[in-house]
Amino acid sequence: MVEVLKLRKPIDINGEKVSELPYNFEEMTARDKSDATREFKKSGNMVSVQELDPDYHLYLFAAAVKKANPSIEIEDVLRMSAKDAGKAEAAARDFFFLDSAE
Incomplete structure (x- = not known):
C-alpha cells in the first residue's frame, strides 16, 4: 500500500520541487531491505541494534x-529537512519494529 509523507520543507528531485514523498513498505522485499542495509553501510555507517x-x-x-x-534515489530522500527525516524514521521504525507483535 502506497502512503505519502507530506514534507514541511520541499526538496528538489529531478529538477522539481517535491512536497510529498510516496513510500511503500508493504511491497518491499528482503532484497530491498538488504540493499538499504548495504547502502547504509557503504555510507560509512554500522548497524548496531536495528530497532534503535x-x-x-x-x-x-x-x-x-x-x-x-x-x-x-536514496540521495534525494537524504536531502529532506531534519524535521521531515524524523517523521520518516518514525514511519520505518513503526512498520518494521513496533508492528512486529503480529
Whole structure:
C-alpha cells in the first residue's frame, strides 16, 4: 500500500520541487531491505541494534520511497529537512519494529 509523507520543507528531485514523498513498505522485499542495509553501510555507517538506529530507519524509508517511485534515489530522500527525516524514521521504525507483535 502506497502512503505519502507530506514534507514541511520541499526538496528538489529531478529538477522539481517535491512536497510529498510516496513510500511503500508493504511491497518491499528482503532484497530491498538488504540493499538499504548495504547502502547504509557503504555510507560509512554500522548497524548496531536495528530497532534503535534512527539513521538506519531513514535508509529503510528511502528504500520504501524508491519502491513506490523508482525515479527517486536514496540521495534525494537524504536531502529532506531534519524535521521531515524524523517523521520518516518514525514511519520505518513503526512498520518494521513496533508492528512486529503480529
